[in-house]
Amino acid sequence: MKGATTAVQMLIRLSWLVLIVLGALFWAGRTTMLATHVVTGLVFVLLLWVLSFLALRSGAGAGLAALNIFWSLVVLVLGMTQNRLLVDGAHSIIQVLHLLVGIVAIGLAESLAARVKRTPALS
Numbered sequence: 001m002k003g004a005t006t007a008v009q010m011l012i013r014l015s016w017l018v019l020i021v022l023g024a025l026f027w028a029g030r031t032t033m034l035a036t037h038v039v040t041g042l043v044f045v046l047l048l049w050v051l052s053f054l055a056l057r058s059g060a061g062a063g064l065a066a067l068n069i070f071w072s073l074v075v076l077v078l079g080m081t082q083n084r085l086l087v088d089g090a091h092s093i094i095q096v097l098h099l100l101v102g103i104v105a106i107g108l109a110e111s112l113a114a115r116v117k118r119t120p121a122l123s
Helices: 002-027 034-058 062-084 088-118
Strands: none
Touching: 002 034, 002 088, 034 062, 034 088, 062 088
């Protein structure tokens, strides 16, 4: 279970890095790779769900796994709807919120992965 968790954790980190770089490029007006950002965001959310499943299977704590699932849904909904929220000048508020929601998501994923790795293997 720890090996699978480490692999998923690394993929989460990689996808998050890609998302941060693309997001920064969007803010700077340097890229039009929105489709890549959206697909990578979907992969990120799916990986969060896989990590939650691994946590539930390992007995690492249903509460944190459930919070991770809930928060990943927040990430998904905000990411898919943000272009329709507070358009024009106020849209920067949504962009900052989108970034903060992503930062919380990576923090939850790191906490959950660490908990899975600390949990003794079920026999």
